[in-house]
Amino acid sequence: MSFSSSTEAPASALPFADLTILELASVLAGPQVGQFFAELGARVLKVEAPAGDVTRTWKTRAEAPDTDVSAYFSCANWGKHSIVLDLTTPPGRQQVQQLAAQADIVLASYKPGDAEKLGVDYATLRQGNPQLIYAHLTGYGPRTARAGYDAVLQAEAGFMYLNALPGQAPQKMPVAMIDLLAAHQLKQGLLTALYHRARRGEGALLQVSLLDSALASLANQAATWLVTGRDPQPLGSGHPSIVPYGTVYKAGNGRSLVLAVGADRQFRHLCQALARPEWAQEARFQTNEARVTHRAALESLLQARIAEVDGDELLSALEQLGVPAGAVRTVGEALAAESGQPMLLPAGEAPFQGLRTVAFRSSAWSVAPVLSPPPHLGEHTDRAIAGQE
Incomplete structure (x- = not known):
């Protein structure tokens, strides 16, 4: 390909600098995988x-209406080249097939049968x-x-049922959790396929579903x-087999x-910090098994005592x-914290x-790439077509 790397780092510094990814996927799961490879040099x-x-x-209502790069789009599309092609036309299909002939990986998120209609299925490419x-x-x-939508999958796979306080309505996770879980499955499959190709010289068809990813x-x-x-029951943010937890x-x-x-041991230290060491000596709270059995009584005591302290x-x-605990932060607080800075x-x-x-970090490379910003629609189309000549 004639494109430069999506990073300002030396190409040899990143593990996927020699890979070309053709992304035919939209929304979140597939594009998240595309950005993963872009961050590592592809x-x-x-x-x-x-x-x-x-x-x-x-x-969101807080965003400017006159831009084609929304906050949602930007969460999964850094470091990419945007190419507009109409795959319902013969020229569009021909151009994408030429791009695929030079690619290492194709990411697709079509409903079963749709890729074949557009001429971008595995057998064709x-x-x-x-x-x-x-x-x-x-x-x-x-x-x-059947099209897969994260909210529907959260309901069908049991996540929403569990994500509720006892007796209250099920709740969807505040992020597209099933899409993100599927993205991780897709990355694992692709890394396995790359390893297989390096050893055997063979390509592969990988199939990942939102449903399987959710159930796994x-x-x-x-x-x-x-x-x-027995079906596990909703406990809000509590844990079914550990108390107090969550x-x-x-x-x-x-x-x-x-x-x-x-x-x-951690529970004894918690009681010490709360100036209630006697709780740790009570038979109903001495062990985790006992605390699970007497969850309601312990939670009531903790709620009342913690409300009295700073x-x-x-x-x-x-x-x-050494007792695991943390403050409930907003998203902004989490990202603005010193611990959040390396992820930006x-x-x-x-x-x-x-x-x-x-x-993750690796001793094999030490360069933090500066990715190009999320692209405007069709920003790189002309270069892509020229690169095929």
Whole structure:
């Protein structure tokens, strides 16, 4: 390809500097994977229909109406080249097939059957590129022609049922959690396929569904049903098998905080910090098993006592005693904190910062890339077409 790297770092410094990704995906899961590769040096060519990725129009009331880069779009599209092609036309199909012939990976998020209609399915594209790795994201798998929407999947996979206080209405997670879980599955599959291709020289078709990704992430909640035959019940932010863990308490100075007490030793230290050491000696609270049994009584005592103390002073004392606890922060507070700064992308040419999708570090590279800002619709179309000549 004739495109330059999406970063200002030396190409050799990043692990995927020699990869080209063709992104035929929209909304969140697929584009999150595209940005992941861009952050690690890959060239990511985002193909959009003439109307653009729908998330360009998903704006909050606080956003400017006269831009095609919404906050939602920007969360998954740093470091990419935007190319507008109409795949319903023969020229558009021909151009995308030529791009795919030079790509290492294709990211697609079409409903089953739609990619074939547009001539961008795996069987078609691999004819011009036998080593192509094609990642196809669907809502419910390759045999169910039903569109996948995060909110619906949160409901159908059990997440909303569990995300509620006892007796209250189920709640959707405040982010598109199922999309993000599917993105992680997609990344794992692609890294596995790249390893396989490096060893065998073979491309691959990867298929990831939102439903499978959601079910795979139920973890201990799924195991509870599989082991006991009983459905886990809503507990708000509480934990079904650890107490006190996750419940929100409000301290006397207005500070909201959570505890994550997973060991009996930690509970004894909590009681010490609250000046109630006798609680740790009561038979109904001495062990985690006993605390789970007497959850309501313990929670009532903790709520009343924590309401009497200064929350910031309590958090400081708990940190010194090694008791896991934290303040409930806003998103802005979390990102503005010193601990949040390494996860922010420098603004560079953009009027705002971005959020990294890569949350790991490696001794194999040390350069923090400065990605190009989320592209305007069709910003790189002419260069893409010229690059095929």
